[in-house]
Every structure is written in C-alpha cells, then in structure tokens.
Amino acid sequence: MSDVVLEQPDAPEAHPVHPLPNETGTPLKAAAPYIDVEAERMSKRFGSNEIFSDVSFKLVRGEAVALVGANGTGKSTLLRCMMGLIPVASGKVVVLDLDTTTASSRELRALRARMGLVSQKHNLVPRLTVLSNVIQGLLGRHPGIRHWSHSFAPAASRAAAMEALDKVGLSDLALRRADRLSGGQSQRVAIxxxxxxKPEILIADEPCASLDPAAGEDVMKLFFELVRQQGITVVFTSHHIDHALRYGDRILGLADRSLKLDARASTLNTADLRGLYD
Incomplete structure (x- = not known):
C-alpha cells in the first residue's frame, strides 16, 4: 500500500464554525478550532527496539479518531505515550495545553484526571458493586478511600455515578456485584x-475486542452516542475496519514504524485500510 498522508482538517466536518457579525455588522473571523492533542515528531523505543518514529498529528476538540494498524505496530504504546503513562524517546506531545514530555508527575496525574480510559479488559473489581466500580472513576480527581466504595462516597459522587449508570442503561444494577455481570454489561460499566x-478526552483501546459481535456492536453504538452528545474528543483503536470507518471522523494508520495514513474517514474505504494490516 502506498503512503497516504493528507492535510489535517481545520475543523471536524460535523462541527463547522461560522463567523458571527460584530456590532458594526462586519463578519468576525471564525475562531480557530481548539487542539486537544498535538504530537510533534514523536518517537518511542524499548531498548534497541524502535516501536515508531517521527509521528506527528493534531486532534481537534470533538473529533473521533480511529487509530488502526496490525498487531505490534505500537497502537497501544502510542496511546500510553499520549496519556503520559510512558515517556517518549524523542519529540513532543502536548495534551490539553500541557507538554507531557516536560511535565512533573503531579501535573501528569492532574492531566489524566481530565481523561477517561476504556480498554478491552474491563478491569472491574469483581467483589465490589457496580456502583462502587463507577465511583472509582473519580479517584483521579478525588484520591482516597472515600471514592473506593459507594459506602464511603459523598452523596454528590454517588449521584454522579448513578447518572453515568443511567446513561449506559444499568442504573437498575447499581448494587449488583461486578462478577455477576455479562461481558456486555461489564463493558457498559467500564464506560x-x-x-x-466528565472527561475532556476519552481513550478507548479495543473497547469491544473481548465481546461477541452483537454485544460489541451495541457497546460501540452506545459509546459513540454518549461521546457525540457531550462533544468529547475520542481516540479509539479497533481491528474492525468497519468500526473505524463508521465511527471515526479521521483515521490514523500505523505501519512500518511510522504514521502511514492520516485522512478523513469519509474519503476512505475498506480496501484503503486493509493494506495497513498486510
């Protein structure tokens, strides 16, 4: 497959910015779209093993970006670098106006509290209730034992967790133990x-990989209904080409230790992506 690198869009197609008139009736210049993430010539290696190099991209506020590529191309590693969980070897990553390559541990913890993560492993605490597992999503903002269990949590936190469960259709299971859930229910709790x-950026790493096709489709549909409603910037990885094309505004493709594709999903088809998995 030949490399396809297109100019990054000024703003997501679904969210145009229209100039407004000022007091004299003259149209004002449209505001530039807010950039949530900017990677500049990012590289990562483990020892002598280079994972990827010279990767650059920008993520616009409210975009859904699919990160695709074969196993071993470094998709999950790139996400971890973007979240500041592991350092880059070279280059720069700025997330929500914070340069993660020079940030302190305290600044990185505060940054991650503004982000959400959904992974293929639901990582629920089996013996705790559904409600307690959801409340733990507030630990980044409120560390400590009070947000470990719903029994200790402040009323406002319990209310926020119940609201989140209602959005995924599981408020009636709030007091059920997590180990009594189906796979699809567990992933809904993880969402x-x-x-x-209320994160500003959501990272979803193979969010339906552990689910059967029907449950996976339900989870993807629910996930993107929620993020579209809230205008959250999303980066997700998927081995399902159809999911990448259907739910992504943009597609980033990794292959041969570099970024081979950066294009609007609407300009691509299945054949364009299949080459990234060869």
Missing part, C-alpha cells in the same frame, strides 16, 4: 466509570 468524571 460509565470512564465518563463519570
């Missing part, structure tokens, strides 16, 4: 935990 703190 509720990710959105309870």
């Amino acid at each position: 509720a935990r990710a959105i309870v703190g």
